[in-house]
Amino acid sequence: MSSLQKQGSRVNDLGPSSVLPAGGRFRGDDICQGYIDSSPVYDEEGKVKLYVRLQGCKDGEFLRPAFGRVQLTTTEGGPHFSFASIIRFKTRLRLPTDFNNPGGFNYTRYCKARGIDHLGYIGDPKWITVIGAVKGHHIRKFIERLREHISESLPVIKDDDIRGVAKALLIGDGSSITENVKDDFRRSGLMHLLVISGLHVAFIAMALFFVFKWIFILVPGFALKINILKPSAAFTILGVWFYAYLTGAEVSVIRAAIIATVYLAGIILDRRQDIFTSLALAALIIIAASPYAIFDVSFQLSFVAVLAIAIIYPRLVERFSCLRPAPNEIFFTKAKRYALETAAVSVAATIGVTPLLSYYFHYSSLIGILANVIAVPWAGFIITPLSLIVSLSGGYFAELWSHMLIPLVKTASIASSFSRPLTLAVTPPWVAVVAFYGFILLVCHPATKLRRFFTSPAFRMTAVFVCFAVILSSFAIQHNWFFKGLKVTFLDVGQGSSIVVNLPTGKVMVIDGGGTVSSSFDIGKMVIAPYLWHEGITHIDRLVLTHAHLDHYKGLAYLAEEFSPEAIIWNGIAPSPSNEDDWSDEDSEVLSDWQGFVERIDRADVPFILPARRSFGGRWSKDENVEFFNTRSAGDNLNNASLVTKITYGDISFLLTGDIEEDAEKFLSKTLIIDYRSQITVLQISHHGSATSTTETLLNAFRPEYAVIQCGRNNRYGFPNKQVLERLRERGVKIFR
Incomplete structure (x- = not known):
C-alpha cells in the first residue's frame, strides 16, 4: 500500500506544503496530483522520468488547483506508469537551475522550451501512487500501448549496443544506448542520427508520400478522376503525425511534423511550394505555441539545416555538372547522379549546422562530413522507413531489421577511431x-x-x-589571445570544488573536478570540459586532486581522458576505513566510486604524483610561482589531509585550501608557511564554508582581501556557515560565492 492515500478530496497530513500558483514556488515537501502527459522514460540505471501536468497541490487537508508541468525522477519498483495516468506524489519541487559558467548548457532555457516549470526527485517509489487515468485520448493511448509492446519485443536483439540503437530509432527512447556507442556517434559527427529529429521525419514523409502515390496510381481510373498528389499528401500528413507520437512526441519531432504539415498542406491547397515561405509559416506557428522554442538548440539546428540545403545545394548544382540530369541517362549514370546528389545535400546541411554544433557542443569533427555522406543515405533511405514497418508490426521484425543497424554502428565506430586528429575542440563566439x-x-x-x-x-x-x-x-x-598574465577561475560545479588556473607561461592547471552522487551525471564532461573548450583550452598540463572525496575528484576522470594531462598531483591518501572517522554502511559504495575513478585514470595512462611536504609546481621568476603544501600529517581525516596550493604572481597571491579544517589550518599557519605571513590576496574558503574551517587562526595569519566560497545553491549542509561569514565580514573581506 502506498503512503499516499486518496480520501475523497482529502489527503493525509504528511507535512507542510503550499499551493503552486502559476509561476509560483514550492516550499518544503509537497503533495501534488497530476496526470502524465507524455511517455515515461526508463533508463538502464533503474530510473524513471515522468512528465506530469499538475492538477492540484495540498493546502491543509484539501487539494487546491495548481498549474504547471513537472519533471519527476524516481526509481523503478513502484507502480506501472503510462501516458494519461493520474498520480499523486510527495516530493520537494525546485526550479530548474544552471551551472553559471561560460560555455555551459542553459538547462533553464531547455526546460522552458519544453514547458517544464519544476523538477522533483522521489527516491522511494512508496511516495508516489497511481489513482486513476484521464478519460479520452484513445488514439494516443493506443500508440503508447504499441510503444510498450515494441519495447518489450526488443530483448530478442542480443547485442546491447545494437539493441540500444534500435530502441532509440523505433520509439525515440535513447536511454538504453551504451556510453561507448554514444561516444562513437558523437566523435564521428553522427549523433544526430540517434535522436529522432527533422531528418527522420523528412525521410518518413518522403517514403510515405511515394508509397501512397504508388498505391493511388495502381487503383484503376483513380488517377484520371483526381489529382493523386492531394490525397497522397493528406495521408502522408496523418502518417507523419503517427510517427511523431510513436517516437515519443519530443519537441523537436513535433516541430518537424509541423514543418512537414505546412509543406504538404501547400500541395493540398494548390499553393506554389516555396521552401522559404513554408519554413517561415512553420516557424511562426511553433513560436506562437512556444515562444521559448526560438532559443532551443534543436529548433535552430532543424531550421538551419533545411535553410542550408535550400540555399547552398542549388549553388552546388550550378557549380558541378555531375549533379545536373543529362539527356538519355542510362541506369548507372542516373544512380551515380542520385548518389552524388545525396552527398551534396549532406555536405550542404553539414556546412549549415557545423557552426551551431561547435557553438553549443564545443567541437567540430572534420571526419563528420565524410561519415555523414556515408551514413545519412543508409539511415535515411533504408533504416528509417523500414523502422516504421517494424513499429507497425509491433516489433515482430525487430531482430531482422536490427542487422541493418550494424553498418551504421560500424561506420560510427570506424569514423570515431580516426576522429581525434580531425576534431577541432573549440567554441566559436x-x-x-x-x-x-x-x-x-x-x-x-x-x-x-x-x-x-x-x-x-x-x-x-x-x-x-x-x-x-x-x-x-x-x-x-573570447580566448584571450593577447593576455599573458595569471588567470584563476573558480567554476560553479554545485556542491563541490573546481578551479582552473591559466599560468603566465601558457600552461593550464585544474585543481579538483567536482562531482555528484548521481553516477549518470559526469560533471567533468558536462560542466568543466565545456568551459575549457569555450576558453579555447584543449590540453591540461597538470591536474591537482586536493583529497579523495567524491565532490572533488569525480570530474577529473573525464578531463584525464580528453585533455591529456601529464600527471595528477594528489596527497596520496585514498578513502579507506583506516582514515575515515565516520565509516558507515555506505563504505563499499564510496570505495567502489574511488576504484572506478582510479581505473579510468589508469586507462588514460596518467600517473599520480605525490609531492613532498612543500614543493614547487612551477616557477617562472623569483616572485612568480606555484607551491604545493602536503598537510597529510595535520589530522586523521581526508579533509585535514587536503593538498594546499599557493600561487604567487607579483603582489597577487592565491591560497587554495581544499577542505582543510581547524587542525590543518593551525598546522598550515604555524609550521608550513610561517615565512609567508604577508597578506594573501584571494583565499579559497575551505570545506565550502563549513563551521569547522576558516578559523580565526587562519584569517589572522593570512589576512585575505577576497574570499571565494564554492558551495551548492540551497545545499542540504547549510553552507556557508553564518559564523564563517561573520568572521569574514568583521575583517572587511570581500566575499564571492
Missing part, C-alpha cells in the same frame, strides 16, 4: 557564427539581381576579408 551565416547568405542568395552584385570579384574579396576579420577578432577577445 556568437559573433563569428553570425558572420559565417551572413557570408553564406550573401554569397549564395538565390535572388538573381542580388547575386550579380554579390558574386562580383570586388564584393567577394571584401566579404571574405570582413568575415575573417570578424571571426579572428571575436576569437581573440
Whole structure:
C-alpha cells in the first residue's frame, strides 16, 4: 500500500506544503496530483522520468488547483506508469537551475522550451501512487500501448549496443544506448542520427508520400478522376503525425511534423511550394505555441539545416555538372547522379549546422562530413522507413531489421577511431557564427539581381576579408589571445570544488573536478570540459586532486581522458576505513566510486604524483610561482589531509585550501608557511564554508582581501556557515560565492 492515500478530496497530513500558483514556488515537501502527459522514460540505471501536468497541490487537508508541468525522477519498483495516468506524489519541487559558467548548457532555457516549470526527485517509489487515468485520448493511448509492446519485443536483439540503437530509432527512447556507442556517434559527427529529429521525419514523409502515390496510381481510373498528389499528401500528413507520437512526441519531432504539415498542406491547397515561405509559416506557428522554442538548440539546428540545403545545394548544382540530369541517362549514370546528389545535400546541411554544433557542443569533427555522406543515405533511405514497418508490426521484425543497424554502428565506430586528429575542440563566439551565416547568405542568395552584385570579384574579396576579420577578432577577445598574465577561475560545479588556473607561461592547471552522487551525471564532461573548450583550452598540463572525496575528484576522470594531462598531483591518501572517522554502511559504495575513478585514470595512462611536504609546481621568476603544501600529517581525516596550493604572481597571491579544517589550518599557519605571513590576496574558503574551517587562526595569519566560497545553491549542509561569514565580514573581506 502506498503512503499516499486518496480520501475523497482529502489527503493525509504528511507535512507542510503550499499551493503552486502559476509561476509560483514550492516550499518544503509537497503533495501534488497530476496526470502524465507524455511517455515515461526508463533508463538502464533503474530510473524513471515522468512528465506530469499538475492538477492540484495540498493546502491543509484539501487539494487546491495548481498549474504547471513537472519533471519527476524516481526509481523503478513502484507502480506501472503510462501516458494519461493520474498520480499523486510527495516530493520537494525546485526550479530548474544552471551551472553559471561560460560555455555551459542553459538547462533553464531547455526546460522552458519544453514547458517544464519544476523538477522533483522521489527516491522511494512508496511516495508516489497511481489513482486513476484521464478519460479520452484513445488514439494516443493506443500508440503508447504499441510503444510498450515494441519495447518489450526488443530483448530478442542480443547485442546491447545494437539493441540500444534500435530502441532509440523505433520509439525515440535513447536511454538504453551504451556510453561507448554514444561516444562513437558523437566523435564521428553522427549523433544526430540517434535522436529522432527533422531528418527522420523528412525521410518518413518522403517514403510515405511515394508509397501512397504508388498505391493511388495502381487503383484503376483513380488517377484520371483526381489529382493523386492531394490525397497522397493528406495521408502522408496523418502518417507523419503517427510517427511523431510513436517516437515519443519530443519537441523537436513535433516541430518537424509541423514543418512537414505546412509543406504538404501547400500541395493540398494548390499553393506554389516555396521552401522559404513554408519554413517561415512553420516557424511562426511553433513560436506562437512556444515562444521559448526560438532559443532551443534543436529548433535552430532543424531550421538551419533545411535553410542550408535550400540555399547552398542549388549553388552546388550550378557549380558541378555531375549533379545536373543529362539527356538519355542510362541506369548507372542516373544512380551515380542520385548518389552524388545525396552527398551534396549532406555536405550542404553539414556546412549549415557545423557552426551551431561547435557553438553549443564545443567541437567540430572534420571526419563528420565524410561519415555523414556515408551514413545519412543508409539511415535515411533504408533504416528509417523500414523502422516504421517494424513499429507497425509491433516489433515482430525487430531482430531482422536490427542487422541493418550494424553498418551504421560500424561506420560510427570506424569514423570515431580516426576522429581525434580531425576534431577541432573549440567554441566559436556568437559573433563569428553570425558572420559565417551572413557570408553564406550573401554569397549564395538565390535572388538573381542580388547575386550579380554579390558574386562580383570586388564584393567577394571584401566579404571574405570582413568575415575573417570578424571571426579572428571575436576569437581573440573570447580566448584571450593577447593576455599573458595569471588567470584563476573558480567554476560553479554545485556542491563541490573546481578551479582552473591559466599560468603566465601558457600552461593550464585544474585543481579538483567536482562531482555528484548521481553516477549518470559526469560533471567533468558536462560542466568543466565545456568551459575549457569555450576558453579555447584543449590540453591540461597538470591536474591537482586536493583529497579523495567524491565532490572533488569525480570530474577529473573525464578531463584525464580528453585533455591529456601529464600527471595528477594528489596527497596520496585514498578513502579507506583506516582514515575515515565516520565509516558507515555506505563504505563499499564510496570505495567502489574511488576504484572506478582510479581505473579510468589508469586507462588514460596518467600517473599520480605525490609531492613532498612543500614543493614547487612551477616557477617562472623569483616572485612568480606555484607551491604545493602536503598537510597529510595535520589530522586523521581526508579533509585535514587536503593538498594546499599557493600561487604567487607579483603582489597577487592565491591560497587554495581544499577542505582543510581547524587542525590543518593551525598546522598550515604555524609550521608550513610561517615565512609567508604577508597578506594573501584571494583565499579559497575551505570545506565550502563549513563551521569547522576558516578559523580565526587562519584569517589572522593570512589576512585575505577576497574570499571565494564554492558551495551548492540551497545545499542540504547549510553552507556557508553564518559564523564563517561573520568572521569574514568583521575583517572587511570581500566575499564571492
